[in-house]
């Protein structure tokens with residue numbers, strides 16, 4: 001068993017939740033008696049290797065100070081950015097890469113991630129000596145839409161080797177920070193940490209996790225997340 005080095009955890013939580021169409025950002029919506037964000041923090045804090053959290057919040061976030069976790073000394077607040085990648089980079093720039101040579105990034109909007117999957121990701125990446133992501137193979141037939149006004153199929157996409165990328169994503173801190181900073185400086189489209197590492201030509205492990213690690217994005221996701229929270233191990 002390889003010794004686990006110190007890992008900093010970044011939680012992007014500065015989004016507005018446009019697709020949720022709710023009266024507040026989705027990370028603050030109620031879920032099984034807590035907020036979505038608190039449920040996510042509860043999962044992450046069950047992993048002994050995760051001791052220091054960098055929480056990216058909107059500068060004018062009025063909700064977080066009302067939560068009991070606002071007083072948690074393990075949580076350092078960081079100013080969120082215009083896009084998710086900017087929020088993550090702002091957090092990375094606050095991390096001492098010598099003190100925390102690895103960084104795990106996990107969406108606030110993914111409250112049902114299994115502790116066992118997080119630990120599988122950590123063990124797999126540290127053992128391999130390279131970063132990686134939780135992911136699951138695509139199970140549905142995938143279609144590419146035509147660019148006409150009506151929603152029609154242009155063609156079926158070969159799903160061989162296609163995976164859904166989830167979070168957490170775990171990488172060497174300095175490598176991710178530098179790759180993300182350079183990619184954003186060159187206006188590269190970055191939707192997850194792995195895409196910055198790929199752009200920089202660095203390896204990304206695919207670690208198969210459970211498909212119940214859903215990202216709360218639209219209204220129907222809340223009921224599914226509640227079901228998984230009440231039934232997941």
Ligand SMILES: Nc1ccn([C@@H]2O[C@H](COP(=O)(O)OP(=O)(O)OP(=O)(O)O)[C@@H](O)[C@H]2O)c(=O)n1
Nearest residue numbers: 012013014015016017018019082083084108109
């Ligand atoms: N500028 C941003 C945008 C998003 N996020 C965070 O990144 C995670 C995944 O992003 P997404 O699901 O897209 O959240 P939103 O951007 O809030 O959703 P939408 O695109 O519907 O507005 C969420 O925890 C969100 O809070 C962030 O920290 N900073």
Ligand SMILES: C[C@](O)(CO)[C@H](O)COP(=O)(O)O
Nearest residue numbers: 084107165166167191192215
């Ligand atoms: C990071 C992520 O959750 C991996 O699937 C996803 O890319 C976030 O995308 P979003 O559009 O910011 O929700």
